[in-house]
Amino acid sequence: MPSHRMPSEADVISTVEFNHTGELLATGDKGGRVVIFQREPESKNTPHSQGEYDVYSTFQSHEPEFDYLKSLEIEEKINKIKWLPQQNAAHSLLSTNDKTIKLWKITERDKRPEGYNLKDEEGKLKDLSTVTSLQVPVLKPMDLMVEVSPRRIFANGHTYHINSISVNSDCETYMSADDLRINLWHLAITDRSFNIVDIKPANMEDLTEVITASEFHPHHCNLFVYSSSKGSLRLCDMRAAALCDKHSKLFEEPEDPSNRSFFSEIISSVSDVKFSHSGRYMLTRDYLTVKVWDLNMEARPIETYQVHDYLRSKLCSLYESDCIFDKFECAWNGSDSVIMTGAYNNFFRMFDRNTKRDVTLEASRESSKPRAVLKPRRVCVGGKRRRDDISVDSLDFTKKILHTAWHPAENIIAIAATNNLYIFQDKVNSDMH
């Protein structure tokens, strides 16, 4: 969905998230805004807009703030959005910037009362002498109004920048992780949180590793995982100890000595970790690969997929341009058979775990007209070059797809390309395979 405004920094999308049914899709941007899209129900009357997403609500979630003590700005950029499971007619989501998490409630109003006795249509008090009989106000349909209100503000829990939030399967608690600490909150309590992981060294001079992402297990409310800048994953059990500094399991792949360089550690840093829907696997993204881990095997991942290995010889210039620090996200499809992640040049990649086939697709206005079929792209690394191939050196590194999301049940994906959101649907193969 192209932005209607002039493209500006504030419109850059910083997070994308489907809700649990896939009916709603939320995006957050650098300007602190949240836009929610709703999927139109398929109907025979409008065959051309079957199941397409339209804007449902837009609101300002976070504002820029200034930390006087450190003389630093606190950005309003939305780092993450997580939906709460729906428990009544209202929808709820958590949105967070670097420091503060907010719980928003989204309600619909499609009826309004009419026929008051004391007030007229515009709300002005009636002249009582004109009132000759009493009437019961009736509810009349009105244009749908979506109201969003902040229900909770979870502030002052983090000294460092929040990188993840995750709602527990118990639907009562959630966790927030910053570079050095992870806190557990109760959704109804804002004035205190419980610190469950703290990797801050006694001496900051000894700091060599930070937390990069974290997530609760989808089914076991006592288990969560967090990833580090050194490429390790730690699975923690909250039942084992109050402070989960001792992991239950440590997942780490031994370094490949033949590939070792000064950039080895940087490219091993995990930028995203996601449990599979089944809860049996974890998906991680580091700079050049996505890896599937089996929770029962800590020694190494069970699958490794190369996202853009042709960048391995370019690491120095990517380090110089800071691109090597880009944090790409990854996603599972509903049946855990396909995984997806973004790359540069507005490319995104999908890997089928069963067939071992992969595809590179592009999210751009030129190559995607409505209802057009996406054409697979290819990056050539020298040697034979086909007609539509892109050479490595003409990749646009400013066009990065960091945020992607997959519908929980259907083959619908949401891709954030800078300030544009693309939603692709696989109409032919609507059912999961």
Added chain:
Amino acid sequence: MFARGLKRKYGDQEEGVEGFSTVPSYSLQRQSLLDMSLVKLQLCHMLVEPNLCRSVLIANTVRQIQEEMSRDGVWHGMAPQNAERAPIDRLVSTEILCRTARAADGEHPTPELEDGSLQISASELPIVSSAQGQRSPQSSLWEMDSPQENRGSFHKSLDHIFETLENKNPSSVEDLFSDVDSSYYDLDTVLTGMMSGTKPSLCSGLDGFTAATPPPSSTCKSDLTELDHVVEILVET
């Protein structure tokens, strides 16, 4: 590109480093990477708090290079007479480093490296070398300083960088608040509470705030006592 095992003798410097055709020696590449990394750490004085993950990864890279250079016996105190020349030379080599990486298609080096702002921060590069230089101006190239000492003084420079990253008023404020996290949060509530109502003027107001300035005079009288508290802490009474 930086595969270990590509050891060359120290002093095997390439002549005509400006030329496109010669590939810089491993030690030159390594030195350039070190310089680039130090510059990256220095260029963190932005209005927004720097990314801690990025800083930690860069600092780890710097440590790795330093450890390897120590093992190779090339981590030494720089003689003072070389200290002034070195930064400019090293600036050039950083450019060469990345030019080489794209030499295949003859792309021009990134203009960032020729930026004026980089020149200014380059003068801070000797932070590392001068710490070494004070020890022994006469030390020969091959004198192997004890690794612990090396690491110690090198760490001091890294620590300085880290402290600067952590907050803009290092040492004293950090010490004050290292154990008193809860009081920080209270202050934070006060201060962010003061700001929450002033969205439109935020950016214009920011221009007047520098690192040392106490919080602005607030129109809320009830916040004056908290302001006193803040000022008290800043002046360490």
